[in-house]
Amino acid sequence: MKKIGIPALALAGLTTYDLLQKRHSILRTFPVVGHLRYAVEAAGPELRQYIVTDNNTERPFNRDQRRWIYASAKLENNYFGFGSDNNIDGVDGYPIFKARTFSDLPARPHSPQAFLPSAKVLGGPRARRAAFRPSSLVNISAMSYGSLSAPAVEALNTGAALAGSLHNTGEGGLSAHHRHGGDLVYQIGTGYFGCRTTDGAFSLPALLESIADAPVRAIEIKLSQGAKPGLGGVLPGAKVTEEIARIRGIEPGKDYVSPSRHSAFGDVDSLLDFVETIAEATGLPVGIKSAVGHLEFWEDLADAMIPGTRGVDFMTIDGGDGGTGAAPLAFTDHVSYPLHTAFPLVQRIFQKAGIAENITWIASGRAGLPDTALMAFAAGADMVNVAREAMLSIGCIQAQRCHTGHCPTGVATQNAWLMRGVDPTTKSARVANYMTALRRDLLKLSDALAVAHPALAGSDDIDILHADGSITSLTEAIGYQPGWGLPSRDDRTEITRIMYADA
Template identity: 45%
Template sequence: MSEMIGVFHVSIGVLVALILAILLSYWYLRDITQKRHTVLRNFPVIGHLRFFFESLGEYFRQYFFLGDREEMPFNRATRAWVYRLAKNEGGILGFGSTYDINQSGALIFVNAAFPVLEAEHQPTPAVLIGDGWCDKPFSARSRINISGMSYGAISRPAVQALSHGAAMAGCYMDTGEGGLSPYHLEGGCDVIFQIGTAKYGVRDSQGKLDPAKLREMAAHETVRAFEIKLSQGAKPGKGGVLPAAKVTEEIARIRGITFGVDSISPNRHPETGNMDELLDMVVQVREITGKPVGIKTAIGGWQFMHELIEAVRRRGLYCAPDFLTIDGGEGGSGAAPQALADHMALSINEALPRVVDALIESGLRDRIKVIASGKLITPAKVAWALACGADLVNTARGYMFSLGCIQALRCHQNSCPTGITTHDPRLQRGLVVEDKAERVAGYTRNMNKEIEMIAHACGLKHAGEFKREHVRMVQPNGQSISLNMLYPYPPIR
């Protein structure tokens, strides 16, 4: 009996070895005869190790080889800061900071000799948008808010957690261009409805703006304003891209598109080929909805602001947008061509002060509120934006980190390991809405708290008092310069 078992084991071993030999032979012949990969043609079989290690390289660098301040697009120190804020663990560190205050571009806030005592603190006032220019102006209570992330680009539980968390903390949530889903409304937070170039959610059968659907969206009490999206920092000149794998039946129904087919938005609104036509659209949406209407765009130069100001002066203040959302070229996206993501549009560092200056110089600063966006995920960067002249700040990736994002860089592949940007139920299971909503709220509250802490250290009673003279920026020579010297306030006409 034992001899039979031994023979059987030997036979199994021989069979396994034979199968492996056949597979390796097939693999060898396939590699050496194919013409696409030079490495595999010259080094059959073992050449596959090169592609294997290349695929794992970014993850090894992220966790083992790069320093806390080296990684892109967000380094480990910045992500850890956001995680701590979201978990209410505080932005506290010991021994000393790893932030290099001598590097070019480093931000330094001007501390006051006599900072504001706690008894002298004042609440940061809300920002009133559209007051006097529409039937239902909007009061934004938080200086930090959730930037546009479409249902489709992010998952159902991610939208739910953001909605509930925003309601807890009193910030607003931008829908992104994918339309309004029941999950945006579920938490009862303030919502800004974004009208993208494909008019998802408010389009007719030809893809044009449908006034009846627009009124339907405006009828929701928590939809506070509308934002006409021209472009975003990650891909100016190209519309949104949602791969077919992420176009579920529900998402197709919400957007008004075909199920299971790539959803690609036009690269601009077909009906707005010049500034007058854009302002016509602003007025049309405001008159239909009775709510504030703004424009979101990346800035590539000064032509846009020059044309906008000239058109508003010629047509009158009623035609002006109620707010401008300025996205920097470093902004993120679920999917974007690398040529655009790497090289198109000005950084928020340059675009924001110039936009604010143009509004000050033209006398339109009080009429048009400014919202800044583009890698502004820490209290220091938000305080910088407020000092430059922004009224509010939006962030998407900051809130993604608060949801548990680990920067796996798979947003476009429907395989996000944290369940944030995937529609795979198995992966979504890890995102517990109740827990993540608390973290969204914690991030918002602690961001506002630390922004105010910086303001108090600068001698200000609240964050609404930030000016350019409260911030210095380190130059390539290692010396810092005040923002009001780097970007002098323009004269008011």
């Protein structure tokens, strides 16, 4: 009996510890058996010598990318040893960042928080009353409360506050879980959740009421998102709790399908009127978010903004290869261009129109790693938004069960037992650590290129290697002219002064 009792007591003790600890979501939700995952993960490098899957095979984020995010979030060593395991010479389209030997810039005063503001003042060119310079060029992308759990949203918002970043509410409205210190970007989707009339139309008074006492710094109008451009989102009735229904202005327990397009406007002209109405009423910068398909919309928008009387303050270009939203496979695989194709397509239109400098450009869609972010900055981005990478930092294991409501780590679910695994206090620190690490690595890359700020990296700073040994500059690959994608001379001068103020 003693031989049986000792293991049983040990097992009970381990179970109790796992249930009470707050460091690991998997162990908190799946005590004891969750240790098997960490054991296999620890032995991964050795096991991978005998199995097919390598560090760069998995998608949407491969093992190396996830390891960098996890290590950064936990303040562990995020360096890699023994050289690259990428097939650099044998891959077509491999990017190379071209380091400079000498630099005229002074030694950078690296701060512990990796201070890295936006190169542009958001809303400055259109003189919005509440124009401001975002203190972080890396911010948290739109993920609604409802699609994410309450503790996940709280962790992201608190983490955003710790990192000095902006947190986009997503189209599900502004909840109490968004009010933990982080500055907000309020997103308006086609369902107008949180700012709608009883019959589902947009309501400006409801919007003003929603943001009246909240730290909302900007408004984003979502035209489409990368997961399902041209398709409305679905919120199953099982997820529409009393709280979520109250926040969104809908009935509890009922399925809700967002319209595929907006009812408040139907063309570029009425869109710009809508933007200016909101900007005038709130004083806030107002922008749009969209995936990219047919380019006529963007050409018409650029033409309408040339006179300067109306315009959007920022554009969030979203990659069309899926994201945090659940969608039919055909949409994630085939509808709209991926980010690094989409962004230059739109940027070229506004560069030719001569108004690109008047817009703050935001890239989203797997832009939350140092290399992918720098590619976006070189193409003209001023900031990047991160979604899935932020989810990984708070415990997501890429189980790809977001659409089922049974996320094992409690991040993308409303299941009370599963979301118990997310402790907002520890996870908020992790998302802040990740954001800081990303900014720090972007600073290191900027130093290698001898530029003061990632947004000052140009398309000439990157070459594309081809499997046949040839080289194409990024400038040529994306069809840019010299200087395209860079902030204005005044913005370049000002951000350089800010970055070296203490040098």
